[in-house]
Amino acid sequence: MTQDDAKKLRWYNLALMVFVMVWGFGNVVNNYANQGLTVIVSWILIISFYFVPYVLMVGEMGSTFQEGKAGVSTWVASTMGPLLAYLAGWTYWVVHVPYLAQKPQQILIALGWSVYQNGTFIKTFTPMVLQLTTLVLFLFFMWIASRGITSLKRIGMVAGTSMLIMSFMYVLLMLAAPSLRGVPIATTDLSLHTFIPNFDFTYFTTISMLVFAVGGCEKISPYVRNTFNASKEFPRAMIIMAVLVALSALLGSLAMGMMFDSNNIPKDLKMNGPYYAFKLLGEYYGVGNLFLVLYAIANFLTHTSALIFSIDAPLKVLLAETDSKYIPNVLSKTNKYGAPINGYKMTAVLVGIIIIIPALGIGNMNDLYNWLLDLNSIVMPLRYLWVFAAYVAVRRLISQFSSDYTFLKNSFLARAIGLWCFLFTAFACIMGMFPKGVQLYTSQWYFQLSLNLLTPFVLLGLGLILPSIAKWSNRKDTKTISN
Numbered sequence: 001m002t003q004d005d006a007k008k009l010r011w012y013n014l015a016l017m018v019f020v021m022v023w024g025f026g027n028v029v030n031n032y033a034n035q036g037l038t039v040i041v042s043w044i045l046i047i048s049f050y051f052v053p054y055v056l057m058v059g060e061m062g063s064t065f066q067e068g069k070a071g072v073s074t075w076v077a078s079t080m081g082p083l084l085a086y087l088a089g090w091t092y093w094v095v096h097v098p099y100l101a102q103k104p105q106q107i108l109i110a111l112g113w114s115v116y117q118n119g120t121f122i123k124t125f126t127p128m129v130l131q132l133t134t135l136v137l138f139l140f141f142m143w144i145a146s147r148g149i150t151s152l153k154r155i156g157m158v159a160g161t162s163m164l165i166m167s168f169m170y171v172l173l174m175l176a177a178p179s180l181r182g183v184p185i186a187t188t189d190l191s192l193h194t195f196i197p198n199f200d201f202t203y204f205t206t207i208s209m210l211v212f213a214v215g216g217c218e219k220i221s222p223y224v225r226n227t228f229n230a231s232k233e234f235p236r237a238m239i240i241m242a243v244l245v246a247l248s249a250l251l252g253s254l255a256m257g258m259m260f261d262s263n264n265i266p267k268d269l270k271m272n273g274p275y276y277a278f279k280l281l282g283e284y285y286g287v288g289n290l291f292l293v294l295y296a297i298a299n300f301l302t303h304t305s306a307l308i309f310s311i312d313a314p315l316k317v318l319l320a321e322t323d324s325k326y327i328p329n330v331l332s333k334t335n336k337y338g339a340p341i342n343g344y345k346m347t348a349v350l351v352g353i354i355i356i357i358p359a360l361g362i363g364n365m366n367d368l369y370n371w372l373l374d375l376n377s378i379v380m381p382l383r384y385l386w387v388f389a390a391y392v393a394v395r396r397l398i399s400q401f402s403s404d405y406t407f408l409k410n411s412f413l414a415r416a417i418g419l420w421c422f423l424f425t426a427f428a429c430i431m432g433m434f435p436k437g438v439q440l441y442t443s444q445w446y447f448q449l450s451l452n453l454l455t456p457f458v459l460l461g462l463g464l465i466l467p468s469i470a471k472w473s474n475r476k477d478t479k480t481i482s483n
Contacts, residue, residue, distance in 0.1 A: 156305020208432025
């Protein structure tokens with residue numbers, strides 16, 4: 001191995017990196033809150049028939065486009081042309097808008113738990129006051145991001161790794177608690193029907209959260225070119241990551257069922273579940289609120305870092321990697337710190353709308369938090385559609401590309417599985433649009449449904465009209481310069 005090779009990422013480095021990117025303890029809590037212990041069967045199904053093929057496709061694409069710098073946008077540009085590559089880049093950026101709108105909420109929740117060690121802090125706000133507070137907080141962190149400050153990103157990586165360790169610690173200590181500490185198991189009915197989902201309409205409205213939980217491994221693709229022996233080690237890293245996710249999902253859900261009664265799940269489990277879990281775990285092992293405070297501080301730092309990173313990085317990828325004829329030049333204008341300041345302003349407007357409008361029709365903080373989380377599970381997976389579309393295109397044009405690793409040798413079967421993943425993702429997003437935990441056909445149900453339908457169409461629709469704006473704006477700029 002040469003000195004340059006020694007500096008490259010190995011499969012175990014990549015596996016840990018992508019696991020931290022994709023997975024978090026909140027994925028276990030949110031899906032347990034939706035389905036109870038039936039989520040264990042759901043995890044088995046989603047991992048076997050969706051996540052594993054997804055991961056192996058990303059492994060093949062990474063091996064095929066080892067020199068690509070822009071990840072999915074490179075894959076789409078190489079197979080379907082620059083216009084669709086722009087739309088893929090736009091989708092990747094714009095789906096972060098609801099994500100950015102919720103991060104300030106999560107920062108406030110983590111701050112409240114770390115200081116007061118209970119969930120009362122966030123409940124003292126009315127929805128409108130809370131959303132105005134989160135908007136101010138978002139604008140503050142946008143200002144920080146615009147000044148090129150990166151230290152919080154590094155802190156967030158350390159905090160995220162700490163949370164990863166704490167998540168596995170929770171699983172191990174909770175599974176051992178009945179025998180070591182004599183803790184009673186909360187879910188007493190462990191018969192077969194407790195684990196088998198009822199595959200009805202309500203169930204299918206929750207699968208978008210499962211898809212949201214396991215997606216995103218393509219974010220590691222820009223690192224393929226920095227990987228030692230990428231054609232072999234990149235796919236290996238993807239497989240190891242899939243195993244880690246499966247273990248965390250299954251064992252974590254079982255641990256949640258031991259702590260929280262699957263038939264009587266707290267209504268605010270999505271918002272406060274991780275904090276309840278570590279608070280109870282500390283009580284079981286006689287260390288008070290130690291685990292809770294450590295988790296809350298780590299979560300606060302992680303959300304803060306993620307907010308700054310997600311304001312900056314997706315926007316820069318969109319502006320840097322997209323053909324200039326699709327993006328108005330004015331959006332690429334940077335300040336002295338290298339931040340695309342006009343792009344930031346566009347982000348602020350869209351995020352501000354997502355933050356304020358829901359507070360006009362959603363009556364309490366818990367419903368508001370759950371709705372925004374559900375909206376993320378509808379919108380975020382839309383970017384995965386481009387992964388599967390690019391994969392189908394690569395396998396259709398198989399003679400034009402070469403890869404040392406292929407998911408399946410049979411191209412017809414490979415395209416069929418790619419199409420299955422595409423259609424399943426689209427189905428999950430559509431079903432996720434129907435409100436959950438809200439009485440049917442009430443004014444709030446219709447309000448949430450309208451927002452769930454309009455938000456993705458408006459956000460994606462802006463990407464369709466932006467090239468026309470760019471054509472007019474860039475022509476105007478050219479005339480100004482020539483004069």
